[in-house]
Amino acid sequence: MADQLSAGIVAGRLSPEELEANFADLHPRLSDHEALVASDRCYFCHDAPCITACPTDIDIPLFIRQIATGTPEAAAKTILSQNILGGMCARVCPTETLCEEACVREAAEGKPVKIGQLQRYATDTLMAAGIHPFSRAAPTGRRIAVVGAGPAGLACAHRLAMKGHDVDILDAREKPGGLNEFGIAAYKTVDGFAQAEVDWLMQIGGITWKPGQMLGRDVTLEALKGAYDAVFLGLGLAGVNALGVEGDDRKGVLDAVDFIADLRQGDLSGLSVGRDVVVIGGGMTAVDAAVQAKLLGALNVTLVYRRSRARMNASVFEQDLAASKGVRIICNAQPVAVHGNGAVREIEFAYVDDDLKETGETVRLAADQVFRAIGQSLEFDGLAMDGRKIAVTGAGRTSMDGVWAGGDCAAGGDDLTVTAVAEGRDAAEDIHATLGAG
Amino acid sequence: MADLTSDFLGIKSPNPFWLASAPPTDKEYNVRRAFEAGWGGVVWKTLGLDPHIVNVNGPRYGAIWGADRRLLGLNNIELITDRPLEVNLQEIKMVKRDYPDRAMVVSLMVPCEEAPWRFILEKVEDTGADAVELNFGCPHGMSERGMGSAVGQVPEYIEMVTRWAKANTRMPVIVKLTPNITDIRKPAAAAKAGGADAVSLINTINSITSVNLDLFAPEPTIDGKGAHGGYCGPAVKPIALNMVAEIARDADLVGLPVSGIGGITTWRDAAEFMALGAGNVQVCTAAMTYGFKIVQEMISGLSEYMDEKGFSSVNEIVGRAVPNCSDWQHLNLNYVAKAKIDQELCIKCGRCYAACEDTSHQAIAMSDDRVFSVKDDECVACNLCVNVCPVEDCITMEAMTPGQTDPRTGRVVEPDYANWTTHPNNPAAEAAE
Ligand SMILES: Cc1cc2nc3c(=O)[nH]c(=O)nc-3n(C[C@H](O)[C@H](O)[C@H](O)COP(=O)(O)OP(=O)(O)OC[C@H]3O[C@@H](n4cnc5c(N)ncnc54)[C@H](O)[C@@H]3O)c2cc1C
Ligand SMILES: Cc1cc2nc3c(=O)[nH]c(=O)nc-3n(C[C@H](O)[C@H](O)[C@H](O)COP(=O)(O)O)c2cc1C
Ligand code: SF4
Secondary structure: OOOOOOOOOEEOOOOHHHHHHHOOOOOOOOOHHHHHHHHHOOOOOOOOHHHHHOOOOOOHHHHHHHHHOOOHHHHHHHHHHHOOOHHHHHHHOOHHHOHHHHOHHHHHHOOOOOHHHHHHHHHHHHHHOOOOOOOOOOOOOOEEEEEOOOHHHHHHHHHHHHOOOEEEEEOOOOOOOOHHHHOOOHHHOOOOHHHHHHHHHHOOOOEEEEOOOOEOOOEOHHHHHHHOOEEEEOOOOOEEOOOOOEOOOOEOEEEHHHHHHHHHHOOHHHOEEOOEEEEEOOOHHHHHHHHHHHHHOOOEEEEEOOOOHHHOOOOHHHHHHHHHOOOEEEOOEEEEEEEEEOEEEEEEEEEEOOOOOEEEEEEEEEOOEEEEOOOEEOOOOOOOEEOOEEOOEOOOEOOOOOEEEOHHHEOOOOOOHHHHHHHHHHHHHHHHHHHHHO | OOOOOEEEOOEEEOOOEEEOOOHHHOOHHHHHHHHHHOOOEEEEEEEOOOOOOOOOOOOOEEEEEOHHHOEEEEEEOOOOOOOOHHHHHHHHHHHHHHOOOOEEEEEEOOOOOHHHHHHHHHHHHHOOOOEEEEEOOOOOOHHHHOOOHHHHOOHHHHHHHHHHHHHOOOOOEEEEOOOOOOOOHHHHHHHHHOOOOEEEEOOOEEEOOEEEOOOOEEEOOEOOEOOOEEEEOHHHHHHHHHHHHHHHHOOOOOOOOEEEEOOOOOHHHHHHHHHOOEEEEEEOHHHHHHOOOHHHHHHHHHHHHHHHHOOOOHHHOOOOOHHHOOOHHHOOOOOOEEEEEOOOOOOOOOHHHHHHHHHOOOOEEEOOOOOEEEOOOOOOOOOHHHHHOOOOOOEEEEEOOOOOEEOOOOEEOOOOOOOHHHOOOOOOOOOOO
């Protein structure tokens, strides 16, 4: 039997009970009473700043008032009509930098209204009742291909189906959901919520799920353009950036996104993790990998970021969460070499200032497992690019007529679930308007 | 610590806070606990003749709540005491014996004939109680039997029954008035004419608090039906305050002692009733909501306030605001104020903007970065923004000084007082000599 002290990358460091407790729901659904108390705090602001702060422009004061007056299902409809993945967003949005940061009660007392948790209360209530509150318009006879079944693709497909179009969703994976299913931290979306939400979304009808269809391998953009009236690309960022240092290919050096995908798909007690884990990066992926490695039973987990704490992409809430789980965060250090004999044993960092200028000093950390989390990239070409992403104008129009893009793969906007939903939805509206005009 | 001793109709109590006739004063157990907690006096739950009445065996209360489910209004369909007369009288006697320094007033309600009043007054006198209160206010149940507010709504009956009571007891007689009338001065005058030593007000207001939308029946619902009840609690305070002031200001009623009741929850509420002329106050819903302990806050609060003001006796508060209780026609139309928003305190909710822009005078400007400011050339000083703002003292009303020009009207603010009675727009204006 392995335990936390066992050296190397092994499974079963913690008992099944400990694992279950560690990966329990981070913010369980509010009780009816909690929801009433929380909703009472909303001031019903004029032209509320929280609405502006939400990338999908949910009418937050309205839905909170609907909860306060005992109609959570009406509240859910208010949410979902702007953001069809309102249930997932309620779980994963960094609300502390979005709606709740803008809440006037954050300004007044440093305690915003619990918008995210109220959103979850409303959407969970509706989904538990098995209600899908939207229906399709009369069929238009138009067919649209959506590539990528992540938040951007799903939001786009749903809105198009609602408008009466027929939609095929193609995805390289066997399961829909994109990072909702393969990326988001396990404790944010427990009990198979990502799949349940996709099933619920599909109730609109008119959407055909086509798994195992990879653009560039199984089908080309030209072919899609020929077969459909419009194409939407919601490809996400499938590629992973390499460290580019000596020893990067040693055994034990892995991509954080793969580790996280295994975590979401596999049985936790069968999953291996190192005793001394080092995560390199400063974003949400780095934090999620570090925290979940710790929750799996790694003894020492260190997150190393090359710039200062203030510049980390992960929000303060995420950083605090990592710290509270026992993750050590080192800033201003960048990897220079991975040492070991076949497998990694140590990783060496150079201290750097915020402009990444080396101070001349280095430090070595013991490591039997190293996760790369220094950013993902798009693996696609054929369209005009803006940096490393697909260039878009307006509501996701690419350089090619009849082809739209949104979500992480498209330039502009933060790489967040909610932003992907907003872009997918807006592209759908634009596609609908364009097809109507044609 | 200020001296809170109260003398109402010669009845002494260590403070002016009495419990009103209601469940808190229903029996010996409650009243002893109330006195231990510090209440200055009680008006015992209304006694009636045997056989005693019965109450419903389902819910008696309905309610209205504010944020955090704070109880704002309570409605009840409870009747008078549902225990035998002798049991109540025995208990009153024992409690009064053990707490001689507290006020013990006994509330009464019997049919509209002299004999039952004579009968019950004799019995109460034997208990050593300090006074009686005639319940002419209960608006439900008892009124259907010709008692309670059925009497309180007919000034002639009030006068008649009060006269019987005065004729048959040496004890002071307080007449408790119902607010379910159009002019509170009429029943008060009738009580005075009948020889009442004081009036107490208000009793509860006819009300239906809510309707069950599944059963389609008023709440509280008893086997599918509901009946109107009596409304009380913080929500009724403004109505009660006005009625107390009406009596205090009436030339014919001047000097008639008043015991103030209706929504009193804190020391401040009590002080407000007293400032409008109440010699003491009675409390029910606040005690039923929070328990007897609230009297400690009332005592410390009133005492601190009196120390701050340098008042040495509660009598110095009584009636102090009455001279400033005026009529609309006598308000100074030359007084001009403007709303002012403190940008440091503003949390940018924009509620003042929505209120003023949509429903009032379009006098608040909103910038792209959510800075809210008052347009002095539009503001009529209505106070709506102050009332809807969630932050205390963020929006204030600033008086303009005489000589300044009001940017809204372009007129110079006059130093002199001038009211509607002499205003040129008033067709009935008396020309100034
Ligand atoms: C570890 C991790 C944690 C995160 N945590 C959060 C969080 O807590 N909160 C938050 O708001 N955001 C979080 N994010 C970001 C968020 O998940 C993404 O911004 C969001 O999923 C982007 O949606 P998308 O639809 O653009 O892409 P994706 O979700 O990446 O979906 C893209 C889909 O396209 C498919 N695909 C890709 N290439 C092809 C191809 N060539 N052919 C066919 N199909 C293809 C993929 O299989 C995938 O299903 C996290 C990201 C990661 C990696
Ligand atoms: C400032 C103000 C002015 C009002 N003026 C009138 C009026 O001129 N005529 C009228 O019939 N009711 C008037 N009302 C009463 C309202 O029409 C309404 O009956 C009352 O406010 C009760 O409803 P509410 O408390 O649900 O708003 C006024 C109310 C307010 C608050
Ligand atoms: S006082 Fe009345 S008119 Fe003036 S700004 Fe406030 S709400 Fe508007």
